[in-house]
Amino acid sequence: MNEIAQKILTDAVTTLLGEDSVHWTKDLKNNSYGWVKLCEHGALELLAPRLAAARARLLTITAYRTDKYARVEGREIAYHFDLDGVVLTVSVCVDEDPPRVPSISRWFRNADWNEREFMELYGIIVENHPNPRRLFIDKDLDSGQLDKLIPLSTMMNGASTKTLWEKVFSGMDMPKWAKEAK
Amino acid sequence: MSSTYTLPVGPLHVALEEPMYFDVKVEGETVRAVELAAGHVHRGMEALAMNRNWFQNITLTERVCSLCSNSHPATYCMALENLAGIVVPERAQYLRVIADEVKRIASHLFNVGIMAHLVGFDSLFMHAMEIREIMQDVKEGVYGNRMNLGALTIGGCRYDIDEESKGFMLDQLNKLKPLVAELHNVYDTDPLIKTRTQGIGVLPLDKAIEYEVVGPVARASGVNYDVRRKVPYAVYPELDFEVQTDTAGDVHSRAMLRIREAVESVSILEQCLERMPEGPNQLPGFVPIPKGEAIARSEAPRGEVFYYVRSDGTDMPQRLKWRVPTYMNWEALQVMMAGCQVADIPLIVNSIDPCISCTER
Numbered sequence: 001m002n003e004i005a006q007k008i009l010t011d012a013v014t015t016l017l018g019e020d021s022v023h024w025t026k027d028l029k030n031n032s033y034g035w036v037k038l039c040e041h042g043a044l045e046l047l048a049p050r051l052a053a054a055r056a057r058l059l060t061i062t063a064y065r066t067d068k069y070a071r072v073e074g075r076e077i078a079y080h081f082d083l084d085g086v087v088l089t090v091s092v093c094v095d096e097d098p099p100r101v102p103s104i105s106r107w108f109r110n111a112d113w114n115e116r117e118f119m120e121l122y123g124i125i126v127e128n129h130p131n132p133r134r135l136f137i138d139k140d141l142d143s144g145q146l147d148k149l150i151p152l153s154t155m156m157n158g159a160s161t162k163t164l165w166e167k168v169f170s171g172m173d174m175p176k177w178a179k180e181a182k
Numbered sequence: 183m184s185s186t187y188t189l190p191v192g193p194l195h196v197a198l199e200e201p202m203y204f205d206v207k208v209e210g211e212t213v214r215a216v217e218l219a220a221g222h223v224h225r226g227m228e229a230l231a232m233n234r235n236w237f238q239n240i241t242l243t244e245r246v247c248s249l250c251s252n253s254h255p256a257t258y259c260m261a262l263e264n265l266a267g268i269v270v271p272e273r274a275q276y277l278r279v280i281a282d283e284v285k286r287i288a289s290h291l292f293n294v295g296i297m298a299h300l301v302g303f304d305s306l307f308m309h310a311m312e313i314r315e316i317m318q319d320v321k322e323g324v325y326g327n328r329m330n331l332g333a334l335t336i337g338g339c340r341y342d343i344d345e346e347s348k349g350f351m352l353d354q355l356n357k358l359k360p361l362v363a364e365l366h367n368v369y370d371t372d373p374l375i376k377t378r379t380q381g382i383g384v385l386p387l388d389k390a391i392e393y394e395v396v397g398p399v400a401r402a403s404g405v406n407y408d409v410r411r412k413v414p415y416a417v418y419p420e421l422d423f424e425v426q427t428d429t430a431g432d433v434h435s436r437a438m439l440r441i442r443e444a445v446e447s448v449s450i451l452e453q454c455l456e457r458m459p460e461g462p463n464q465l466p467g468f469v470p471i472p473k474g475e476a477i478a479r480s481e482a483p484r485g486e487v488f489y490y491v492r493s494d495g496t497d498m499p500q501r502l503k504w505r506v507p508t509y510m511n512w513e514a515l516q517v518m519m520a521g522c523q524v525a526d527i528p529l530i531v532n533s534i535d536p537c538i539s540c541t542e543r
Contacts, residue, residue, distance in 0.1 A: 033476075033477055110510060137221060
């Protein structure tokens with residue numbers, strides 16, 4: 001069963017991108033993992049309907065910086081598909097500025113949430129998304145929160161507590177004893 | 183007078199254990215459309231994971247979810263083991279399966295118990311929770327904790343089962359078996375349960391495939407996909423168990439399927455305790471994690487958990503992404519709730535066994 005699924009996925013990729021465009025690895029239990037790198041512009045919109053026609057299932061989508069600390073520009077988005085237990089990961093280069101990719105929710109319905117999530121976390125524009133609302137992050141916050149370098153020490157040093165209370169107190173009349181307190 | 187109006191359910195609501203907001207369009211008592219708004223418990227855990235080293239992330243991923251808390255570090259460790267080519271000692275693989283199945287039984291019994299509560303059958307709810315308590319005692323006795331087991335480490339397990347704990351576990355399982363069989367019978371025959379849950383929240387097979395649902399929700403609609411069989415891991419290939427499926431795809435069939443899976447899990451536990459070989463439960467030292475990327479999957483109580491790890495050769499992940507089962511199941515509520523009665527909303531939501539802290543991370 002596994003070999004058939006692997007062959008179907010291989011055919012879907014290689015008829016579009018040529019031989020050797022996918023390489024396969026196996027884990028110790030003999031499960032197969034396929035890896036494809038996609039840097040040609042517009043190739044994702046050609047590959048997605050082929051994978052959908054092969055009845056692959058979208059597992060999830062991972063967006064990431066090619067360099068974690070953004071010392072080098074560039075992002076990638078890894079689309080993980082499954083066909084009967086075989087996983088195919090298609091890593092798409094996102095080099096434009098501002099970063100943008102086409103939506104694949106036309107072919108994979110569950111891409112909806114995944115695309116909305118990386119829109120808000122990585123500030124990547126998804127073209128033709130049917131429902132580009134915020135998914136988790138409040139609309140008042142900037143998008144691309146996960147795309148910014150925020151050192152853990154800043155994230156967790158408790159500075160927000162003081163800032164918050166200063167804001168609260170600035171908007172109200174303080175009692176006399178509180179003003180005098182050191 | 184307009185015939186439809188909008189009914190807000192949540193984010194804080196008596197029938198929901200965690201915050202989620204449903205915008206329900208109703209016509210009289212009948213639901214016409216559902217919109218979801220999430221994000222009330224978003225914790226930014228994927229950002230935290232990128233700021234922690236490989237070991238610290240075992241502890242972090244265990245805190246993604248409480249009911250499938252063991253599946254997360256287990257799948258995370260499997261992804262790292264795939265990346266670094268680590269061979270886990272056989273005894274540790276058995277120990278991992280044992281921890282996973284103990285959690286599965288407790289999680290499934292919790293879900294069907296809550297269902298009885300939502301039906302209004304509170305004595306059955308308490309009875310189901312009392313049966314679940316047998317597994318909670320196993321967790322507390324063997325692992326020292328009632329929810330987060332702390333069982334996993336990279337390349338093995340942090341706990342072991344000696345003769346005394348083995349005997350204790352087998353005793354508890356023997357106590358559990360007749361009670362679960364009795365519970366199955368009650369859920370299968372009780373007229374109150376059947377009236378409230380049969381034919382409610384139906385998800386047909388074609389919609390289950392279209393919405394790509396996973397876990398018991400998918401299997402109750404006829405999708406025969408269990409990661410333990412499709413993508414073998416740990417010692418599942420050597421164990422004898424049947425993947426449970428159904429075709430009804432309603433609230434009742436999902437609950438019955440969970441009880442049947444709990445019965446299978448008891449059998450898996452017995453097989454593991456009997457066959458587990460002697461040997462080390464973890465590797466003697468730490469194996470460095472090389473540069474690269476890897477994937478691992480496992481079957482959590484709610485369905486397929488997916489982990490993707492990307493390493494740039496340092497001691498922290500360049501990116502760690504996980505997708506939880508509930509993430510895939512939310513949108514299918516739109517199908518399940520279409521045309522249902524307002525009073526059935528909590529029952530249908532509960533039937534996907536939702537985990538919101540999981541979904542939002």
